Amino acid sequence: MSMLDKLAAKIMPAESDEDRANARRVAEAMAGDNDWLAIVLQQHRQIEQCFADALSAGDASSRQSACKRLAVLLTGHSNAEESVLYPAMADYDEEGRAAMAYEEQATAKMQMAKLETLDPMSIEWREKLEHIQGAVLHHVYEEEGTWFPQLKQRTLPGDQARLTRRFLEEFERYAQTGQRQVPLQMAAQMSEHPDKGSHTWSAPTS
Template identity: 25%
Template sequence: MRTHTTKSKAIPKAIATESQPADAISMLMEDHEHVKDLFEQFEGLGDRAMVSKKKLVDEICNELTKHTMIEEELFYPAVRSIGKEFEDTIDEAIVEHASAKQLIAQLLSMDAGDDLFDAKVTVLSEQIDHHVEEEEGELFPKVRKSSLDLVALGRQMEERKQQIPDPAG
């Protein structure tokens, strides 16, 4: 079992099984890790790997689009419902999502050889790193301590995620 450590304690990372579905936070953290891996793969590609770069960026954009949608449609409203203490954090996350969505739309309409393509991928990666740091370091630990049913929410999020078409086609 992998653990994610915060300043206060280690949080076991739940692994989804038929008897134990992943909870909402574990699901989001798995998404974070997957996208981080995709960004690292992108960084490892050479300047001439245009087809691979475009495929990887399309996958990154698909994953981020689905992730932001389930957060905005299900996770954030559920978190808002448990207390006003989360308002500012959720508002900031939504603004960060809007900024990421702009870059995602631009990247989906570009070719890997276009001017600023690599720069936009780098900026998107940096924005996502910052967003993930705040969620995993501040928001998720507080939500874990709440009364929110994270397993039921995780099920809803997984169902919704399966319904979202890939924006890149």
Template identity: 30%
Template sequence: MVDAIELLKQQHREVDELFEKFEKASEGKGEQVLMDLFARIADNLAAHAVIEEKIFYPSVYVGPTADKLQEAVEEHLAVKRVIADLLDMDPSDVQFKAKMKVLQEMVEHHVEEEEKELFKSVKKLLAKEELVTIGEQMEVMFNELIQTEPRMQVPRETDEAAPLPQ
């Protein structure tokens, strides 16, 4: 049984590895390889954002985490806008690799803030059992979403940040 924070950290590592593969592939691999890697990155990020916005963030939207979560959903929005741009591009486009690098940097910044600040606050707020319950719900939803090319939903989610409980 994986708790919510461990699940999110594991997904952060997986996306990080995919970005590394993309960087290596950028040096001479074919466009199809780059498109496949982009699709995997975008699907993982899209599904990850959904489980955070629908399950994790509302579960931990209490006191000291509220401001961090407002910032987090704004960062998700920025990431979604870059993914939406990339969905309209081909790896042969001059800006494709540059936009992928910007996406990577945005994700790395977001991950760093979550792991250094938010997750520490959440561990103080919630018991281990609660984190396991939330983690199980998130894992089920992620596994369902990842089968559905979740990146294709992203362009519909670029108008405003995901709502948080008020």
């Protein structure tokens, strides 16, 4: 572990598992039927599962495959947030939070790049991945506990549909899930029924 990693590791999330669960329940109650917030929450759960899969994998090949799936999902998800949701936060006088969100995700991307250089069967690899996991869990808690519920409350119905469409477009631009028509279909549906959607998003499985 580098000195930077050791320093960062000391700044552990103050929130408990119960705090995270409570924040998620509140966010889930606020989410519309497959709107941008619902999609974000679903992707957060999938990211958490990817971390668990990587940490529980028993051999180098399985760990590398699990980390590849994690990297695709995490990068596509963060790119969509950075292109769509954080600018929307800034539009509502949350420039400070938006800047913090960008910085946290940039750090996670750099740490994921460092992870690729490590022996997947080494102690250093596991420590690095656990460090990234802790940082991502804290970031998710910030989004679900405060940032995104406030954005949801402040955003008008027509803009909710636009955020959903744009989030899906930006995620697909990187993740290439093969669902290119979904954003346009959802946008049309949500324009007619701003508080509802009809698409169930799914993450790439390979």
